[in-house]
Amino acid sequence: MMKRMLKKKRWWLLIFIVLVGAAGFALFYDDGSVSSFVDQEGKAEFIEVYNEAMSHLPEPVEERQISTTFGEVKVYKFEGESATDLEPLLLLPGKSASTPMWESNLDSLIKDRPVYTIDLLGEPGMSVETARVENSQDQAAWLKELIIALDEPQIHVLGLSFGGWSAVNLVVQEEVPQIASLILVDPVYVFDAIPLKMVLLSIPASVPIIPKSIRDRMLSYISGGAEVDENEPTAKLIETGMRTFKSKLPMPQKIKEDQLEAINIPVLAIIAGKSTMHHPKKATAIAEKSLSHENSKVVVFEEASHAINGEYPEELADAVRQFITPKE
Numbered sequence: 001m002m003k004r005m006l007k008k009k010r011w012w013l014l015i016f017i018v019l020v021g022a023a024g025f026a027l028f029y030d031d032g033s034v035s036s037f038v039d040q041e042g043k044a045e046f047i048e049v050y051n052e053a054m055s056h057l058p059e060p061v062e063e064r065q066i067s068t069t070f071g072e073v074k075v076y077k078f079e080g081e082s083a084t085d086l087e088p089l090l091l092l093p094g095k096s097a098s099t100p101m102w103e104s105n106l107d108s109l110i111k112d113r114p115v116y117t118i119d120l121l122g123e124p125g126m127s128v129e130t131a132r133v134e135n136s137q138d139q140a141a142w143l144k145e146l147i148i149a150l151d152e153p154q155i156h157v158l159g160l161s162f163g164g165w166s167a168v169n170l171v172v173q174e175e176v177p178q179i180a181s182l183i184l185v186d187p188v189y190v191f192d193a194i195p196l197k198m199v200l201l202s203i204p205a206s207v208p209i210i211p212k213s214i215r216d217r218m219l220s221y222i223s224g225g226a227e228v229d230e231n232e233p234t235a236k237l238i239e240t241g242m243r244t245f246k247s248k249l250p251m252p253q254k255i256k257e258d259q260l261e262a263i264n265i266p267v268l269a270i271i272a273g274k275s276t277m278h279h280p281k282k283a284t285a286i287a288e289k290s291l292s293h294e295n296s297k298v299v300v301f302e303e304a305s306h307a308i309n310g311e312y313p314e315e316l317a318d319a320v321r322q323f324i325t326p327k328e
Helices: 002-028 039-056 136-150 164-174 196-205 213-224 233-244 257-261 280-288 314-324
Strands: 062-068 071-078 088-093 116-120 155-160 177-183 269-270 297-301
Touching: 039 233, 062 136, 071 136, 088 164, 136 155, 136 164, 164 177, 164 196, 164 257, 177 314, 257 280, 269 280, 269 314, 280 297, 297 314
Parallel strands: 088 116, 088 155, 155 177, 177 269, 269 297
Antiparallel strands: 062 071, 071 116
């Protein structure tokens, strides 16, 4: 019996090694091209699923493509029934995600102020990378160009997961006076690095040829063990994007503590207490130590996983509202 168990474990280990090897080749082999869909069939499939997911969001009052040095960025603007003149929010999605991922959040967020969403360059979505994004400086450059093009005197930037890293990377690389504050929702590579286990798991899950069941397990692990509902539009869209799109973006560089200390605008750091994408207690301690602006704040959602925006949409909106609403 023991021999059979050991043999079974060896087979699973061998399968995992093969998958990681295949993933590594697919992921790190570089032909110099930009991020794109793997083929036209994959692109058509993604667009169909994307449009279905968008139909579950409030109707945008405006949508456009904004030209930057590195590509065309898809932008949506949402407003509540009573338009306000409060400073808008700009939402930056996570890895392999796009505007539809905010389905749980938009209704609450647009009650107070306008909200812009974008599909990140180099990720599956309606934005199109036309020049290779080579490094962190390039990622900051196109995002700065986008914010300038929005033509808002002041704007609050909210980033989830890799979107949180994008927000911080922008302010440590560039001067962007339009940014009034940052809201970082369980950001990765900001207060702590991704654990090695998570890195190893993410490699096969991010390669188009890997079976869907493995990607589903990866998404479930990120979401604290919740099963992936294939009928849920956002989950279906993320899985489709991971399968049909090949991102050539560089790996994020971990934000240094002295860079965090130098941020001169208010930062709200929201940490998920059960996140698998970093060590929550370590991330919380570094955030509390490094965010030096007097109006910065660190909040921990103790029971939340990395899928915090879908698990606690109202609580998240309340935390954002309290942080950026002008005090009487």
